[in-house]
Every structure is written in structure tokens, then in C-alpha cells.
Amino acid sequence: MTTHAPQAGQSVTLPTTLNEAVAALTDMPAAVPVAGGTDLMAAVNAGQLRPAALVGLGRISEIRGWQYQDGNALLGAGLTHARMGRPDFAALIPALAAAARAAGPPHIRNAGTLGGNIATAAPTGDALPVLAALEATLIIAGPGGSRREIPVSHLLAGVEMLRAGELIGFVRVPLLHAPQVFLKATGRTGPGRSVASVALVLDPARRGVRCAVGAIAPMPLRPLEAEQWVARLIDWDNDRALVPEALAAFGEYVAAACIPDPAPEPDGSVPTLPPAVLHLRRTVAALARRALGRALS
Numbered sequence: 019m020t021t022h023a024p025q026a027g028q029s030v031t032l033p034t035t036l037n038e039a040v041a042a043l044t045d046m047p048a049a050v051p052v053a054g055g056t057d058l059m060a061a062v063n064a065g066q067l068r069p070a071a072l073v074g075l076g077r078i079s080e081i082r083g084w085q086y087q088d089g090n091a092l093l094g095a096g097l098t099h100a101r102m103g104r105p106d107f108a109a110l111i112p113a114l115a116a117a118a119r120a121a122g123p124p125h126i127r128n129a130g131t132l133g134g135n136i137a138t139a140a141p142t143g144d145a146l147p148v149l150a151a152l153e154a155t156l157i158i159a160g161p162g163g164s165r166r167e168i169p170v171s172h173l174l175a176g177v178e179m180l181r182a183g184e185l186i187g188f189v190r191v192p193l194l195h196a197p198q199v200f201l202k203a204t205g206r207t208g209p210g211r212s213v214a215s216v217a218l219v220l221d222p223a224r225r226g227v228r229c230a231v232g233a234i235a236p237m238p239l240r241p242l243e244a245e246q247w248v249a250r251l252i253d254w255d256n257d258r259a260l261v262p263e264a265l266a267a268f269g270e271y272v273a274a275a276c277i278p279d280p281a282p283e284p285d286g287s288v289p290t291l292p293p294a295v296l297h298l299r300r301t302v303a304a305l306a307r308r309a310l311g312r313a314l315s
């Protein structure tokens with residue numbers, strides 16, 4: 019482990035193991051972990067954050083790759099978007115690779131990491147709906163070499179938080195060996211933050227369809243009833259194709275679950291959604307319809 023002091027009063031510690039990083043954070047409660055720095059440095063440059071010390075995670079090789087474990091992939095939190103976008107990773111977890119390929123311009127994808135995307139927990143974080151649809155589990159490294167596991171949805175919903183000195187070490191993702199799709203809509207052409215995104219995975223072993231909608235709420239939304247409804251329509255033992263009307267109905271079901279109609283007024287009239295919200299709802303419906311169509315085609 020090496021320590022530098024680039025500015026008076028600010029130190030940068032560069033551990034080479036996860037346990038060293040946790041120990042450095044425990045020893046320096048004011049220190050902040052930094053992986054690719056794409057979110058953190060944006061906050062520093064905007065004057066929103068002035069960390070007294072930094073613990074850099076970039077030299078920890080144990081969290082920069084992945085390994086197989088009992089039908090799951092154990093992904094290191096230090097995997098970059100660029101690495102996850104490569105073909106070998108795409109063959110393993112196609113939806114996460116698609117999200118990684120869509121996560122900003124190349125210099126951001128080269129530096130930005132899976133762990134940073136999760137810890138920032140921005141609504142526009144593209145990995146988040148994928149991890150929600152995959153029902154991924156986070157493995158958290160804590161003081162004294164301890165490890166604890168929490169469902170990613172618990173962290174994103176604020177049910178469980180990272181405690182002082184803890185780091186996201188790994189993400190466990192079930193390998194489903196079936197089609198998965200991630201689609202996102204942006205406000206402009208070219209790389210951009212999601213206005214809405216949909217991750218959809220098929221789980222043939224459980225005869226399930228799992229879907230999560232990102233960017234339209236503080237955390238990814240799971241339209242559980244729409245998932246169950248469409249899973250019952252699919253002929254899992256034969257051709258899994260659905261007619262266009264069923265795909266469209268799924269899209270509408272997902273969109274209505276995530277962006278419901280307003281409650282009726284006391285006089286019984288039903289207010290209409292504002293045009294921008296209606297447009298967002300149509301976008302979500304189109305993304306969900308296309309995602310299911312691609313997964314089943």
C-alpha cells in the first residue's frame with residue numbers, strides 16, 4: 019500500500035487488496051473511496067465535495083475481473099464499463115454488457131466501474147435496472163476481513179446502507195443462459211444519460227420474465243404483475259414467440275405499472291397526465307415492448 023500527499027492536508031492511499039482498502043477507510047473516517055473517479059471528480063469539480071483524503075481502488079486486482087461460482091458469476095466491483103462491454107462478457111451477461119456499452123462516451127466507459135455505478139445509485143445509472151432484473155446480490159467488505167451480503171434492491175431502496183469503512187467488493191449475478199435485453203432512451207442522439215431504460219431477462223428454469231425500468235424514479239422499478247402475466251402467456255417448452263398484440267399489451271402493462279394514471283377527482287372525473295409524463299409513459303411502453311420482442315425473437 020502506498021500513500022501520496024498531492025496537496026497539503028490531502029492524502030491519497032493506494033491499497034492493493036480489498037482488506038487494505040477497508041483498513042485505510044477505517045483508519046481515516048474522513049477518507050472517501052475512489053474507483054474510476056468519473057462521478058466523484060465531477061462532484062469535486064462542481065464544488066459539491068471536498069474529500070480530506072482519498073482511498074484509490076484502482077490497484078486492487080482482485081476486484082477487476084470475474085469468476086464462476088455455483089452457477090453464478092462473481093463480478094469484481096472494479097470491472098470497468100469498457101471491460102463489461104467486451105464480447106466474452108456479453109456472452110455471459112448480455113444485458114449488463116449492453117448497459118455497459120451505453121454508459122457514456124468511451125473515456126467514461128474506460129474509467130467508470132460497476133461498483134461506482136452502484137454506490138452512486140443515480141437514477142440514470144445504467145447498470146442498476148439490469149442488476150435489479152437479475153436479482154443480483156452485493157458482497158460487502160467490512161472491517162477485520164468481514165463480508166456480508168445484501169440484495170442490490172435493498173441498497174438501492176435505502177433498506178440497507180453501506181456502513182462506515184465498508185466497500186462493495188463483488189456482485190453476484192445468476193447465470194441464466196437465456197436471452198437478455200437492455201434498451202435505453204436518451205434525450206439526444208449519441209451517448210447520453212437515460213431518460214428511461216428497460217432491462218428484461220428470461221429465466222427459463224423458473225419460467226419467468228423479469229423486467230426493471232430505470233431512470234424514471236429514484237430506483238429501478240419492477241412491474242411484478244406484468245412480469246407474471248406475460249410469463250403465463252409464453253409457451254416455454256416450444257416456440258417462445260408472442261403475437262404483436264401481446265407484446266404491445268405487455269409494454270402498456272409495464273408503463274401503466276410504473277407511471278400510473280392519476281387518482282380520480284372527488285366528482286369522478288379522471289385527470290389526464292401532463293404531456294411530458296404521457297410521453298415518458300409511451301417511451302417506457304415502447305422500450306418494454308421492444309425488449310420483450312427481442313428477447314423472444
Ligand SMILES: Cc1cc2nc3c(=O)[nH]c(=O)nc-3n(C[C@H](O)[C@H](O)[C@H](O)COP(=O)(O)OP(=O)(O)OC[C@H]3O[C@@H](n4cnc5c(N)ncnc54)[C@H](O)[C@@H]3O)c2cc1C
Pocket residue numbers: 050051052053054055056057058059060075095096120121122123126129130131132133134135136137138142143144145180184185186187209210211212
Ligand atoms: C460525462 C459522463 C457521462 C456519463 N454517462 C453515464 C451513462 O450514460 N450511464 C451511466 O450509468 N453512468 C454514466 N456516468 C456516470 C459514471 O460514469 C458511472 O456511474 C460510473 O460507473 C461510476 O464509476 P466510477 O468508478 O467512476 O465511480 P467513482 O467516481 O470513483 O465513485 C463514485 C462513488 O462511488 C463510491 N465508490 C466507488 N467504488 C466503490 C466501491 N467499490 N464500494 C463503495 N463505494 C464505492 C465513491 O466513493 C463515490 O462516492 C457518466 C459520467 C460522466 C462524467
